Amino acid sequence: MEEVLDETQFLAPVDGALPSPGEERAIILPCPFEATVSYQAGTKDGPAAIIKASQYIEETDEESGVDLCGLKFRTADPLPIEDLTPQEMVEFVKEKALELYRNDKFVLALGGEHTITVGAAGACFERYPNAGLLHLDAHHDLRLEYWGSKYSHACIVRRLIELYNIPVASIGIRAFCPDEKEFKESRPVPTCYGWECAGHVSRSFPYIDNLPKEIYITLDVDALDPTVMPATGTPEPQGLTYSEVKEIISYAAKGHTIVGADVVELSPRPGFHHADYTAAKLAVQLLMAALNKRG
Numbered sequence: 001m002e003e004v005l006d007e008t009q010f011l012a013p014v015d016g017a018l019p020s021p022g023e024e025r026a027i028i029l030p031c032p033f034e035a036t037v038s039y040q041a042g043t044k045d046g047p048a049a050i051i052k053a054s055q056y057i058e059e060t061d062e063e064s065g066v067d068l069c070g071l072k073f074r075t076a077d078p079l080p081i082e083d084l085t086p087q088e089m090v091e092f093v094k095e096k097a098l099e100l101y102r103n104d105k106f107v108l109a110l111g112g113e114h115t116i117t118v119g120a121a122g123a124c125f126e127r128y129p130n131a132g133l134l135h136l137d138a139h140h141d142l143r144l145e146y147w148g149s150k151y152s153h154a155c156i157v158r159r160l161i162e163l164y165n166i167p168v169a170s171i172g173i174r175a176f177c178p179d180e181k182e183f184k185e186s187r188p189v190p191t192c193y194g195w196e197c198a199g200h201v202s203r204s205f206p207y208i209d210n211l212p213k214e215i216y217i218t219l220d221v222d223a224l225d226p227t228v229m230p231a232t233g234t235p236e237p238q239g240l241t242y243s244e245v246k247e248i249i250s251y252a253a254k255g256h257t258i259v260g261a262d263v264v265e266l267s268p269r270p271g272f273h274h275a276d277y278t279a280a281k282l283a284v285q286l287l288m289a290a291l292n293k294r295g
Contacts, residue, residue: 007051007052007055008051008075008077009028009051009074009075010028010050010051010054010073010075010280010283011054011055011057011059011068011069011284012054012055018074019072019073019074023072024072024073024074024105025071025072025073025105025106025291026071026072026073026074026105026106026107026108026287026290026291027073027074027075027076027100027105027106027107027108028051028073028074028075028076028108028110028283028287029076029079029093029096029097029100029107029108029109029110029120030047030048030051030075030076030077030078030079030109030110030112031047031078031079031081031093031109031110031111031112031116031119031120031262032044032045032046032047032048032078032079032081032082032111032112033079033081033082033084033086033089033093033111033112033113033115033116034082034112034113035085035086035089035113035115036086036113036115036146036147036149036151036152036153036154037113037153037233037267038146038147038152038153038154038233038234039233039234040232040233040234040267041233041267042231042233042267042268042269043111043112043113043233043264043265043266043267044082044112044113045267045268046110046111046112046264046265046266046267046268046279047078047110047111047112048078049266049268049276049279050110050263050266050276050279050280050283051075051110051280052276053273053276053277053279053280054280054283054284056277057277057280057281057284061284061288064288064292066288066292068284068287068288071287071288071291072291073106073108073287073291076096079092079093079096081093085151086115086149086151086152087151089115089116089119090115090116090118090119090122090151091119092119093109093116093118093119093120093123094118094119094120094122094123094126095123096123097109097119097120097123097124097260098123098126098127100123101123101124101126101127101128101260102127106258106259106260106287106290106291107120107123107124107260107261108260108261108262108263108283108286108287108290109260109261109262109263109264110262110263110264110283111262111263111264111265111266112264112265113153113233113264113265114137114141114153114156114218114220114264114265115151115152115153115156116262116264117156117160117218117262117264118151118156118159118160118163120260120262121133121160121216121218121260121262122160122163122164123260124216124259124260125160125163125164125166125216126164127259128214128216128259128260129164130212130214131166131212131214131215131216131259131260132166132167132168132169132211132212132214132215132216133157133160133166133167133168133169133211133215133216133218134168134169134171134208134211134215134216134217134218134252135157135168135169135170135171135218136170136171136172136217136218136219136220136223136240136245136248137170137171137172137173137218137220137222137223138172138173138174138175138194138220138222138223138234138235138236138239139154139173139175139176139220139222139234139236140157140170140173140175140176140180140184140189140191141153141154141155141156141157141158141220142155142157142158142176142179142180142183142184142189143155143158143177143179143180144158144179144183153265156218157170157189158183161187161189167210167211167212168189168190169189169190169191169192169207169208169210169211170189170190170191170192170207171191171192171197171204171207171208171223171240171248172192172193172194172197172198172223172239172240173191173192173193173194174193174194174195174236174237174238174239175234175236190207190210191207192204192207194236194238194239194240195238197240197244198225198238198239198240198241198244201240201244201247201248204248205251208248208251208252208255208256209255211256212256213255213256213257214256214257214259215252215256215257215258215259216258216259216260216261217249217252217258217260217261217262217286218261218262218264219245219261219262219263219264219282219286220232220264220265221263221264221265221266221275221278221279221282222234222235222236222239222265223239223240223245224239224240224241224242224245224278225237225238225239225240225241226239228240228241228242228278229275229278229279230269230272230275231266231267231268231269231272231275231276232265232266232267232275233265233267234265242278242281242282245282245285246282246285249282249285249286249289250285250289252289253289253290253292257290258286258289258290259290261286261287261290263279263282263283263286266279
């Protein structure tokens with residue numbers, strides 16, 4: 001009998017392979033939102049592109065031997081947020097994610113622009129108030145506002161600090177503005193810059209070590225070098241490789257419990273489907289690292 005793939009689901013598990021309702025350990029939460037992008041558009045199409053690309057990932061992880069479909073996760077319907085304002089979207093995402101966290105689910109949000117993290121991570125910090133933020137990105141995202149909006153994708157780390165007073169470690173940063181530098185002088189944000197850790201990823205490990213035992217990981221795909229990830233709105237040279245990001249996730253999982261995560265800022269481009277696939281593979285790494293540690 002021919003296997004029937006469920007193409008609405010991350011990794012497209014074969015018919016009958018999904019966990020029964022209530023038995024899933026994790027929820028993939030598509031957040032197709034785009035309102036404050038400042039260069040190249042397309043992030044609203046990121047979740048669908050990641051899910052589509054994931055359908056071509058083999059069911060067994062090549063290095064660990066883990067049966068990925070045996071991790072017991074389910075993909076939620078895309079959230080109806082495209083027509084909301086950024087602030088309305090943040091509240092909506094937070095409400096939906098918090099409901100999942102309160103039911104002891106691990107949530108992996110797929111963006112969408114980085115603003116979705118204020119809602120998705122905010123819900124996580126309400127559920128796990130002692131958690132910290134591991135922020136992988138090319139940009140600090142510490143602006144007070146950008147283009148008149150405090151809910152711009154360029155402000156998300158500052159919003160989370162202001163709202164939840166969380167400890168943060170930023171890795172891969174290689175672009176920032178005077179406003180962000182001034183903020184860091186008043187409220188230090190430990191940072192391993194791209195020029196420090198690209199090619200020397202272990203230099204980022206002490207920053208991870210200093211975070212609390214529970215962490216939320218936000219992965220803006222522009223943390224990766226544009227030669228690896230060309231399909232993003234604001235690419236920056238001198239970024240990380242796929243293997244380096246994978247090593248950071250693996251190292252973080254060894255000494256910490258990953259209580260929530262997201263993959264954001266993929267802007268799919270015709271002819272660059274390898275970028276969608278790379279984002280999907282990193283989403284798998286986050287899911288696997290989190291669920292294997294949770295048992």
